[in-house]
Amino acid sequence: MAAFNIWPLQGLWLPDNYSETGRTIDHLWTLLHTICAVIFLVTGIVLAWALWRAGTGLNKATYFTHNTRLEIIWSIIPGGILVFIAIYQMQSWNENKLLHPKELVNGVSVSRPPLVRVVARRFSWEFHYPGSDEKLETIDDLYFENEMVLPYGEDVVLQLESRDVIHSFFVPKLRVKQDIIPGHAQMIWFQATQEAEVALVCAELCGWGHYAMQGRIKFVSRAEFDSWLTKQMELKSLSQKGSAASKGGLVQTSLETVSINESGQ
Amino acid sequence: MNNNDVTSQDSTNGHHAGRGGLFWFLGTYVFARDHKIIGLQFLFSTLIWMIVGGLLALAVRWQLAWPWSNMPIFGALLFSAEGGQISPEFYNVLFTMHATIMIFFVVIPILAGAFGNYLIPLMVGARDMAFPTLNMMSYWLLWPAFGCMIASMWVPGTGPSAGWTSYPPLSVLFGEAQGLWLLGLIFSGIASMMGAINYITTIIQMRAPGMTLLRMPMTVWGMLITSILQAFALPVLTAALLMLLSDRMFDTSFFLAEGLETPAGTRLAGGGEPLLWQHLFWFYSHPAVYIMILPAMGMVSDILSCFCRKPVFGYRPMVFSMCAIAGMGFIVWGHHMFISGMNYYLSVSFLISTMLIALPSGIKVFNWLATIWGGKIEFSAAMLFALGFVSMFIIGGLSGVVMAVPPIDIMIHDTYYIVAHFHYVLFGSSIFGVFAAIYFWFPKMFGRTMNEGLGKLHFLISFIAVNCTFFPMHFLGARGFPRRYADPYVVEEFRDLLPLNQFITYAAIAMAAAQVLFFLNFFGSLFFGKRTTENPWHANSLEWSVPSPPPHGNFDFQPIVYRGPYEYSVPDRDEDHWPQWVE
Ligand code: HEM
Numbered sequence: 011m012a013a014f015n016i017w018p019l020q021g022l023w024l025p026d027n028y029s030e031t032g033r034t035i036d037h038l039w040t041l042l043h044t045i046c047a048v049i050f051l052v053t054g055i056v057l058a059w060a061l062w063r064a065g066t067g068l069n070k071a072t073y074f075t076h077n078t079r080l081e082i083i084w085s086i087i088p089g090g091i092l093v094f095i096a097i098y099q100m101q102s103w104n105e106n107k108l109l110h111p112k113e114l115v116n117g118v119s120v121s122r123p124p125l126v127r128v129v130a131r132r133f134s135w136e137f138h139y140p141g142s143d144e145k146l147e148t149i150d151d152l153y154f155e156n157e158m159v160l161p162y163g164e165d166v167v168l169q170l171e172s173r174d175v176i177h178s179f180f181v182p183k184l185r186v187k188q189d190i191i192p193g194h195a196q197m198i199w200f201q202a203t204q205e206a207e208v209a210l211v212c213a214e215l216c217g218w219g220h221y222a223m224q225g226r227i228k229f230v231s232r233a234e235f236d237s238w239l240t241k242q243m244e245l246k247s248l249s250q251k252g253s254a255a256s257k258g259g260l261v262q263t264s265l266e267t268v269s270i271n272e273s274g275q
Numbered sequence: 276m277n278n279n280d281v282t283s284q285d286s287t288n289g290h291h292a293g294r295g296g297l298f299w300f301l302g303t304y305v306f307a308r309d310h311k312i313i314g315l316q317f318l319f320s321t322l323i324w325m326i327v328g329g330l331l332a333l334a335v336r337w338q339l340a341w342p343w344s345n346m347p348i349f350g351a352l353l354f355s356a357e358g359g360q361i362s363p364e365f366y367n368v369l370f371t372m373h374a375t376i377m378i379f380f381v382v383i384p385i386l387a388g389a390f391g392n393y394l395i396p397l398m399v400g401a402r403d404m405a406f407p408t409l410n411m412m413s414y415w416l417l418w419p420a421f422g423c424m425i426a427s428m429w430v431p432g433t434g435p436s437a438g439w440t441s442y443p444p445l446s447v448l449f450g451e452a453q454g455l456w457l458l459g460l461i462f463s464g465i466a467s468m469m470g471a472i473n474y475i476t477t478i479i480q481m482r483a484p485g486m487t488l489l490r491m492p493m494t495v496w497g498m499l500i501t502s503i504l505q506a507f508a509l510p511v512l513t514a515a516l517l518m519l520l521s522d523r524m525f526d527t528s529f530f531l532a533e534g535l536e537t538p539a540g541t542r543l544a545g546g547g548e549p550l551l552w553q554h555l556f557w558f559y560s561h562p563a564v565y566i567m568i569l570p571a572m573g574m575v576s577d578i579l580s581c582f583c584r585k586p587v588f589g590y591r592p593m594v595f596s597m598c599a600i601a602g603m604g605f606i607v608w609g610h611h612m613f614i615s616g617m618n619y620y621l622s623v624s625f626l627i628s629t630m631l632i633a634l635p636s637g638i639k640v641f642n643w644l645a646t647i648w649g650g651k652i653e654f655s656a657a658m659l660f661a662l663g664f665v666s667m668f669i670i671g672g673l674s675g676v677v678m679a680v681p682p683i684d685i686m687i688h689d690t691y692y693i694v695a696h697f698h699y700v701l702f703g704s705s706i707f708g709v710f711a712a713i714y715f716w717f718p719k720m721f722g723r724t725m726n727e728g729l730g731k732l733h734f735l736i737s738f739i740a741v742n743c744t745f746f747p748m749h750f751l752g753a754r755g756f757p758r759r760y761a762d763p764y765v766v767e768e769f770r771d772l773l774p775l776n777q778f779i780t781y782a783a784i785a786m787a788a789a790q791v792l793f794f795l796n797f798f799g800s801l802f803f804g805k806r807t808t809e810n811p812w813h814a815n816s817l818e819w820s821v822p823s824p825p826p827h828g829n830f831d832f833q834p835i836v837y838r839g840p841y842e843y844s845v846p847d848r849d850e851d852h853w854p855q856w857v858e
């Protein structure tokens with residue numbers, strides 16, 4: 011990675027990574043680009059050399075039509091590299107998309123339930139948190155728009171849904187991307203490593219406002235997260251009692267209610 | 276045109292009446308059934324469409340470099356309503372139409388339609404295509420198709436703006452013009468299918484005596500495999516397009532889940548599956564990416580061999596690689612859908628098939644390098660573009676392998692990394708291959724040569740500009756810069772990428788300027804180019820045995836083929852080429 015930190019490429023490689031599983035992606039990324047760079051250099055040198063030689067006044071081309079041994083060699087070596095890549099990447103794919111995080115409930119290992127329900131619609135993100143009943147999709151759910159607070163240091167599972175067209179949940183700094191197909195509830199997971207604020211963007215064309223469909227995700231410690239969520243629940247019940255909230259008691263807050271020391275980017 | 280006694284035995288060729296008169300003119304030049312005229316019709320039309328597609332691309336680049344600022348000249352012409360400024364809706368129309376036109380109206384028809392038509396009969400030693408009327412119809416169907424496309428841009432509201440991939444539900448629920456766009460695509464698909472059937476039949480049935488399959492030039496192999504891909508994949512696309520059209524027009528729900536929010540309220544009907552479209556679409560469109568490159572690969576192989584004065588290295592492995600690419604091309608479509616929400620175990624199998632298909636692509640590159648190795652090279656404009664093809668294909672192929680790794684694709688899917696990849700293979704390779712072919716076969720087509728100096732300048736600027744335009748896009752993609760964003764800079768994290776985007780736009784403008792050189796050279800040479808003989812490059816394949824331009828009916832006598840097309844610099848022979856038709 012450091013090799014790419016030279017001036018012209020400063021800031022033009024992968025952005026910072028704040029996710030556990032993202033590390034495996036970055037590792038593969040560096041590996042693949044190293045392999046590609048080597049192949050590119052070798053083929054480039056061969057090409058340049060062949061062209062150079064041709065310029066040095068041969069009076070007749072050398073006639074040869076094939077060379078079976080050479081051809082077998084240059085089929086087997088790249089073949090081997092490709093098979094290696096295919097097998098080697100398997101672990102990362104497993105962690106990122108196949109192995110849903112588990113947790114222990116009464117000594118039994120079960121799939122970790124989603125912490126937040128993410129609903130995409132043209133051109134905004136809605137984040138639904140479980141209310142005091144700790145269940146999603148119930149009447150006391152909390153609801154925020156375009157801003158999400160999550161704990162770091164633990165596996166977080168999100169349930170993605172779309173109301174209208176296909177959107178894609180893309181967080182570059184978490185190395186997370188998942189298309190959201192209307193009619194499917196899609197699970198994704200990651201584990202953030204530190205306090206951070208990251209951009210969430212839509213990566214599947216969804217209409218004229220596609221580019222503007224962005225959200226922010228703030229990662230805080232578990233303790234901060236819990237107290238924030240409790241506070242939101244209190245705020246919600248207050249506003250319901252005060253009957254001031256018109257929209258079915260939905261509360262909208264902004265990220266400013268969480269205090270974190272990082273000043274954004 | 277030639278005198279008629281040559282063709283009179285061949286009644287399928289029409290052309291009976293004498294010269295002169297409106298009907299003669301219409302029959303000969305407009306509704307022509309001679310494969311060469313049709314090929315040229317394809318060539319001229321696709322070159323015009325290329326200008327249209329190129330201008331759309333410049334408008335896209337303008338917006339990315341100077342968002343929401345008035346665009347000079349085109350702005351006033353196209354978006355006078357918005358005061359010369361691109362609206363977000365129209366930005367989506369721009370990239371949708373750029374891709375649609377470049378793919379379906381430039382690269383595919385210029386390769387198969389123009390060069391396929393012109394070269395196949397000449398190269399296999401046939402007097403014409405197997406079905407001249409079908410051939411004529413295949414060309415003329417492209418105009419209504421193009422008409423639909425252009426008309427769809429001016430539909431009140433917004434033009435087609437769902438991307439060339441046209442994913443539902445977006446393409447069903449929104450955009451008044453999408454229906455017209457679909458219709459245009461259906462027409463162009465039918466046109467391609469007609470062409471494909473014609474090419475396959477001609478190549479299988481009408482080869483001259485001695486022209487065994489393994490004596491065919493690589494160009495013909497490229498065309499044959501491409502046509503087979505078209506014939507098998509296009510029906511699937513056509514069916515899918517009709518289903519999508521029906522979802523729009525008759526409220527069916529092939530691709531729509533129930534309960535979608537639409538501008539007209541919640542849609543209760545449903546039960547369809549948006550992913551089905553993606554499967555059907557990519558089942559066609561992955562083979563389509565090979566449709567867009569195999570003919571160019573073939574032509575480049577021939578050009579390299581001719582200007583290196585050397586046989587194509589490993590002819591049989593080259594042919595087998597093409598067949599392998601074509602066969603496996605049908606089982607890799609899922610690599611466009613790694614994170615679409617399809618079953619993630621399935622991704623693994625698509626990963627493996629994609630890795631497999633990268634192998635024959637690699638083998639082709641090695642064989643080209645070996646073809647160049649030890650050659651006595653003449654650096655003509657055609658040769659330079661052929662070399663450009665090879666080097667750009669290396670980069671595009673390598674980035675293909677990177678993207679084929681699903682975990683990596685999580686990061687770069689739908690970012691500019693993909694945009695970089697497919698422009699390396701489509702512009703850097705396919706279009707460079709087309710330029711090489713134009714410089715190479717222009718003398719055959721028009722009996723004049725293009726200006727070599729201008730051609731080399733065209734290459735030099737294009738080569739530098741293509742790399743300055745598309746290479747930095749890898750870096751954008753690495754940062755997660757998404758494609759299809761009218762204004763990416765609303766996202767704080769992408770704001771610092773503006774200067775790089777401006778650099779890319781300058782490079783794109785330089786690239787467009789280089790193409791002006793090309794068009795001047797092309798049209799100027801039509802009238803003022805140096806006159807040439809039948810075989811100016813001392814090449815071996817059959818098309819060089821007839822006058823330039825070849826007469827109607829191509830051959831005065833039945834050509835007989837004695838050997839493969841690559842016998843250059845054969846030891847113990849004085850002449851460095853040994854044409855297929857010389858005993
Ligand atoms: C070594 C061979 C190749 C490999 C391994 C490869 C791999 C891929 C992969 C994995 C993607 C999907 C990326 C994504 O959407 O996340 C892709 C996209 C694409 N490839 Fe290739 N590719 C290869 C050669 C080609 C060639 C020869 C062409 C065309 C001439 C081509 C044209 C395209 C296009 C147009 C797309 C983007 C489609 C879109 O999403 O709009 N590729 N390629």
Ligand SMILES: [Cu+2]
Binds near residue numbers: 177212213216220223
């Ligand atoms: Cu969206």
Ligand SMILES: [Cu+2]
Binds near residue numbers: 561564607608611
């Ligand atoms: Cu593909």
